[in-house]
Amino acid sequence: MVIIEVLRCEHCGAPLDVTPEDIIVVCHYCGYPNAYDKVFTEKNVFFVESLxxxxxxxxxxxxxxxxxxxxxxxxxxxxxKVEGVYVPFWFGIVKGQGQMRYVVYEKKGS
Incomplete structure (x- = not known):
């Protein structure tokens, strides 16, 4: 006997269509991003809607x-043929501190 576990959306409980390659699955019902690895969360991954x-x-x-x-x-x-490809990217935030100096030039007359 084979037992198949159905993965469900953490937000609405709907069944998720997943493959072994999936890291994050966006729910078809509510749009919530479900992550298998807790490194990937909605707070540190940006989702771009597909076309x-x-x-x-x-x-x-x-x-x-x-x-x-x-x-x-x-x-x-x-x-x-029209094809797409999944390209994984790591995103980060870089904060900096410093000073900036600029000069505005004006031309008067002709």
Whole structure:
């Protein structure tokens, strides 16, 4: 007999869709970030909302239209696949102390 444990959201109790690679799972029901490792918490990890593929394509074509480097090949570009990748980042806070000096220059007349 196999017992499967269902992991639930710490905030609302909804079941979470997880894979073995997941470190943090955002609940599909309430949006709460659930962390397996207590090093990662909502206080020290920033979450960026993902974009749907249609929005990514729209932004891509908008960029192609505005970029002069693409002017000669705009009609020849064909999107084959839209993929994303998870890239782990460590974020930190750096505090400093010091002095700053600046000068404002004004030009008068013509």
């Amino acid at each position: 749907p593929k249609k929005e990514i394509l729209r932004l891509f074509w908008e960029r192609v239209k505005k970029d002069p480097d693409y002017s000669g090949i705009r009609g020849k570009i064909k999107v084959i």
